[in-house]
Amino acid sequence: MTQARITLDRDFTIGPVPRRLFGSFVEHMGRCVYTGIYEPGHPQADAQGYRRDVLELVKEMGPTVVRYPGGNFVSGYRWEDGVGPREDRPVRIDGAWHSIETNAFGLHEFVDWAKLADVEVMEAVNLGTRGVEEARSLVEYANHPSGTYWSDLRRKNGAEDPFDIKLWCLGNELDGPWQIGHKTADEYGRLAQETAKAMRLVDPSIELVAVGSSNRQMPTFGSWEHSVLTHTYSEVEYISMHAYYQEHAGDAASFLAEAVDMDEFIDGVISTIDAVKAAGKHKNQVDISFDEWNVWYQRGLETEDQPHKVAAGWKPYPRLIEDAYNVTDAVVVGTFLNSLLRHGDRVTIANQAQLVNVIAPIRSEEGGPAWRQSSFWPFARMAALASGQILRLAVDSGKVPTAKFGDVDAVDAAATWDAERGTIAVFLANRSLEESAEVELDLRGLAADRITRAEVLTIPAGGDRLTANTEDNQDAVGLTRLESVGIEDGKVRATLPKLSWAVVEIAAAAS
Incomplete structure (x- = not known):
C-alpha cells in the first residue's frame, strides 16, 4: 500500500x-x-x-x-x-x-x-x-x-x-x-x-x-x-x-x-x-x-x-x-x-x-x-x-514510475479552507494502477470536527479502468461513499482504492 x-x-x-x-x-x-x-x-x-x-x-x-x-x-x-x-x-x-x-x-x-x-x-x-x-x-x-x-x-x-x-x-x-x-x-x-x-x-x-x-x-x-x-x-x-x-x-x-x-x-x-x-x-x-x-x-x-x-x-x-x-x-x-x-x-x-x-x-x-x-x-x-482560500499543501507521497515523467507522486492533491462555512475540502487522486493509498491529513491551525462528505470514483465492481457510462448504462461509473475515512488524534485518515479520485469535506474550526 x-x-x-x-x-x-x-x-x-x-x-x-x-x-x-x-x-x-x-x-x-x-x-x-x-x-x-x-x-x-x-x-x-x-x-x-x-x-x-x-x-x-x-x-x-x-x-x-x-x-x-x-x-x-x-x-x-x-x-x-x-x-x-x-x-x-x-x-x-x-x-x-x-x-x-x-x-x-x-x-x-x-x-x-x-x-x-x-x-x-x-x-x-x-x-x-x-x-x-x-x-x-x-x-x-x-x-x-x-x-x-x-x-x-x-x-x-x-x-x-x-x-x-x-x-x-x-x-x-x-x-x-x-x-x-x-x-x-x-x-x-x-x-x-x-x-x-x-x-x-x-x-x-x-x-x-x-x-x-x-x-x-x-x-x-x-x-x-x-x-x-x-x-x-x-x-x-x-x-x-x-x-x-x-x-x-x-x-x-x-x-x-x-x-x-x-x-x-x-x-x-x-x-x-x-x-x-x-x-x-x-x-x-x-x-x-x-x-x-x-x-x-x-x-x-x-x-x-x-x-x-x-x-x-x-x-x-x-x-x-x-x-x-x-x-x-x-x-x-x-x-x-x-x-x-x-x-x-x-x-x-x-x-x-x-x-x-x-x-x-x-x-x-x-x-x-x-x-x-x-x-x-x-x-x-x-x-x-471548493470555496474560501486555496491552501498551499506540503505533500509527501510514495511514487509511481512513468516512462514520460519519471517517478511522480502516487497521490495528487488540492484543498481549500472556507472560514465562513467552517469547511475544508480536499480533492485527492490515487494515480497508482496497482496499489491503494493510505493518506494522512495533518491539519495545522485547524481542528477537525467531523467528516461531512467522503466520496470516491474508482473501478466499479465487475468493471475495469476502461469502464465508461453509455446511453444503455448511464450509471456504470459514478461516485460512491468512501468508507475508509475518519478522524483520529486530530488527523484525518483515508484509504483510496487504486486508480481513484476522491473528495473529503471536513467540518473544522480555526485553532
Whole structure:
C-alpha cells in the first residue's frame, strides 16, 4: 500500500478560489449546440428549444462561465448571421469543422440559455477573417443601452436591455496553421492591441483575453506569448492557454501523470507574463485564462458524418470527437482540476472543453436521453465544494514510475479552507494502477470536527479502468461513499482504492 502525508496549514494559502475557474465551453462544433443544448421538437425541449434535461445536468455540474461561440469556429464566423429573425438568417459553410451552419442558434439564444443555466457569458470575437470594426460593433450591439445603430438593432431583435457581457476573447488559436486567418505573433499582437482599444472605447468596463499558444508543443510557444504581450500587455487582463491530453499506446501511467505537464506549462506562461511585465515596467497584472483543457483522444475527424463520406455533401452538426470517458479519464480530469486550483492565484479563468457531446462531461442523443460521463463528477464536486482560500499543501507521497515523467507522486492533491462555512475540502487522486493509498491529513491551525462528505470514483465492481457510462448504462461509473475515512488524534485518515479520485469535506474550526 502506498503512503501519503499531506500537511494543511490555515495560514499558508495561495489565494481566494476564483469562481471563474469552473468554466466550460460551447462551440458551434459537432453536436454541442444542435441536439446538445438546443433541440426544438425534443420531448424535453422548452418553448425556446432548449433541452431541459441537458440544462438540469448543466446546473448540477455547476459551471460558472461558458465561452462561446468558439474555438476554431469563431475565426470564420460572422456574428451578424446569428441575430434577427431565424427565417432571414443565412446558411453558411463552416470551414473549421467541415459542416453546414444553419445559424438557427446565435447570440440572443445563447445569452438567454446562459441566464437559464446561471452562467456568465464569455464571448469570443473573430480576429481570423475579421477585425477591429466587426469586434467593436459586436460590443456595441451587446452592451450599449440604446440610441445607436447596433444597440437599436439589438432592441429591434427582441432584447431591450443590454447583454452586459464583460468577458471577451480576442480571437482563438491564431498561432496555429490550421486556424482560418493564421497570423504571426507580431501580426496578431498588433491586431489584438488595436481591437482591444476600440472595444474599450465602446465599453470601458470589459475584460479582455489575448490569444496565447494553442499548446505547449507549438514551435513558437514562449516567443508567441512574449511577442503578443509586448504589444497588448496594457490592453488586456488575461492571456489564454490551451491543452489537451490523451493516453498513448496503452501507457496509462504516463497519462495519469499528465498534470505534471500542465503544472509546468502554467509555470512557464507565468514566467513569460512576469518577464514582459518587468521589461515594460507595467503596473497592471495579467493573469491566465486556461480557456480550453480536457482529455481528448485526437484520432482526427474521420467520422461517418464527414463530407467526403456523405453522398449528399456537407451536413449540419455532424458527430465530431464524441469521446466516451472512462474511469482512467475521470481520474486524470481530477488531477487537471487540482493543477488549476493549485495555480488559482494566476489562473483565474478556466474552461473545460466542451460542455455537451463534443469531448464533454455531458452526452445527449437526438430525440433521446442525456447522461453524465465519468468526467462529470470531479468537476461537479470541485465546483460545488471548493470555496474560501486555496491552501498551499506540503505533500509527501510514495511514487509511481512513468516512462514520460519519471517517478511522480502516487497521490495528487488540492484543498481549500472556507472560514465562513467552517469547511475544508480536499480533492485527492490515487494515480497508482496497482496499489491503494493510505493518506494522512495533518491539519495545522485547524481542528477537525467531523467528516461531512467522503466520496470516491474508482473501478466499479465487475468493471475495469476502461469502464465508461453509455446511453444503455448511464450509471456504470459514478461516485460512491468512501468508507475508509475518519478522524483520529486530530488527523484525518483515508484509504483510496487504486486508480481513484476522491473528495473529503471536513467540518473544522480555526485553532
